[in-house]
Amino acid sequence: xxxxxxxxxxxxxxxxxxxxxxxxxxxxxxxxxxxxxxxxxxxxxxxxxxxxxxxxxxxxxxxxxxxxxxxxxxxxxxxxxxxxxxxxxxxxxxxxxxxxxxxxxxxxxxxxxxxxxxxxxxxxxxxxxxxxxxxxxxxxxxxxxxxxxxxxxxxxxxxxxxxxxxxxxxxxxxxxxxxxxxxxxxxxxxxxxxxxxxxxxxxxxxxxxxxxxxxxxxxxxxxxxxxxxxxxxxxxxxxxxxxxxxxxxx
Amino acid sequence: xxxxxxxxxxxxxxxxxxxxxxxxxxxxxxxxxxxxxxxxxxxxxxxxxxxxxxxxxxxxxxxxxxxxxxxxxxxxxxxxxxxxxxxxxxxxxxxxxxxxxxxxxxxxxxxxxxxxxxxxxxxxxxxxxxxxxxxxxxxxxxxx
Numbered sequence: 001x002x003x004x005x006x007x008x009x010x011x012x013x014x015x016x017x018x019x020x021x022x023x024x025x026x027x028x029x030x031x032x033x034x035x036x037x038x039x040x041x042x043x044x045x046x047x048x049x050x051x052x053x054x055x056x057x058x059x060x061x062x063x064x065x066x067x068x069x070x071x072x073x074x075x076x077x078x079x080x081x082x083x084x085x086x087x088x089x090x091x092x093x094x095x096x097x098x099x100x101x102x103x104x105x106x107x108x109x110x111x112x113x114x115x116x117x118x119x120x121x122x123x124x125x126x127x128x129x130x131x132x133x134x135x136x137x138x139x140x141x142x143x144x145x146x147x148x149x150x151x152x153x154x155x156x157x158x159x160x161x162x163x164x165x166x167x168x169x170x171x172x173x174x175x176x177x178x179x180x181x182x183x184x185x186x187x188x189x190x191x192x193x194x195x196x197x198x199x200x201x202x203x204x205x206x207x208x209x210x211x212x213x214x215x216x217x218x219x220x221x222x223x224x225x226x227x228x229x230x231x232x233x234x235x236x237x238x239x240x241x242x243x244x245x246x247x248x249x250x
Numbered sequence: 251x252x253x254x255x256x257x258x259x260x261x262x263x264x265x266x267x268x269x270x271x272x273x274x275x276x277x278x279x280x281x282x283x284x285x286x287x288x289x290x291x292x293x294x295x296x297x298x299x300x301x302x303x304x305x306x307x308x309x310x311x312x313x314x315x316x317x318x319x320x321x322x323x324x325x326x327x328x329x330x331x332x333x334x335x336x337x338x339x340x341x342x343x344x345x346x347x348x349x350x351x352x353x354x355x356x357x358x359x360x361x362x363x364x365x366x367x368x369x370x371x372x373x374x375x376x377x378x379x380x381x382x383x384x385x386x387x388x389x390x391x392x393x394x
Contacts, residue, residue: 033367037368042293044291045293046293047293130394133369
């Protein structure tokens with residue numbers, strides 16, 4: 001597997017799995033406006049997925065389409081962050097997960113828009129506009145819930161403690177990252193750490209939420225070595241139609 | 251381009267695909283007509299329908315060899331909406347995009363006393379606002 005193919009899967013799998021997770025809210029959100037907002041966010045993420053996975057398939061050169069990559073790979077072939085496969089929980093937890101991802105995503109896409117690889121730069125420049133909009137909304141909602149009632153504050157603080165160990169994986173460099181950052185194609189993940197944490201901290205402060213101490217962090221999603229048990233459950237939902245009726249089309 | 255100005259946007263039929271600013275170029279490559287189209291939002295389900303509508307409109311004009319190419323860069327921006335498109339949107343009841351990040355006025359009564367209900371609306375390109383003067387909710391075409 002080439003480093004570029006692997007790196008494109010990481011980008012496309014993040015948006016695919018998070019997009020699927022967020023779409024689980026469709027028809028279930030606490031109010032109509034939030035339902036529409038979540039569905040629209042999921043739609044943007046799935047749209048971005050198609051661009052990343054189409055390019056991944058092109059780079060791989062084995063004739064696989066974005067659909068093939070999304071629907072016909074198994075859990076160990078996925079390269080998404082562990083954060084995005086975590087269950088939705090309640091609305092606050094979903095929004096906090098979204099905010100943590102959006103903040104990382106905006107920073108990453110800004111840098112990718114300056115990639116030496118023209119197709120990557122084009123997809124990133126397109127996606128970052130959507131990501132900024134998502135971050136604006138998730139940041140405002142996290143602030144409102146954190147700095148809300150005693151109950152909403154306590155819930156958000158607990159969600160933050162639970163999800164914080166999944167942040168560290170965003171900033172781990174491995175051989176794939178180093179090869180691509182040397183070529184100017186993608187930034188080294190470690191270079192994102194400072195700006196992302198600064199932005200997260202600013203919003204958490206406004207939300208009166210205490211940033212958990214840095215310590216042990218979960219890893220194993222980006223390299224596919226150890227996904228959480230949740231990914232397999234997502235795939236059984238997402239892929240069942242192609243598994244049950246191979247090659248089915250609209 | 252004039253022919254394409256008669257192809258309506260499938261979600262907001264009062265404006266055309268050229269008003270929307272998504273047709274980036276039309277050129278001949280020998281006998282083939284190449285139309286460059288840029289998507290509005292990555293996941294917008296209308297994108298596929300728009301390509302189909304453009305192809306159908308050109309076929310109706312007698313062109314058979316058509317290639318619709320999706321062009322990602324430069325990324326679409328609401329700055330590319332035509333003046334005609336902006337006026338039609340407002341007449342239709344959708345506030346056109348404004349760099350200030352919100353509608354300039356209520357498309358129904360013209361009041362500037364408006365407030366946001368939600369950052370997202372019935373399609374990826376719109377948000378929901380409300381007029382505090384006439385109490386009507388309305389769509390705002392998001393500025394990106």
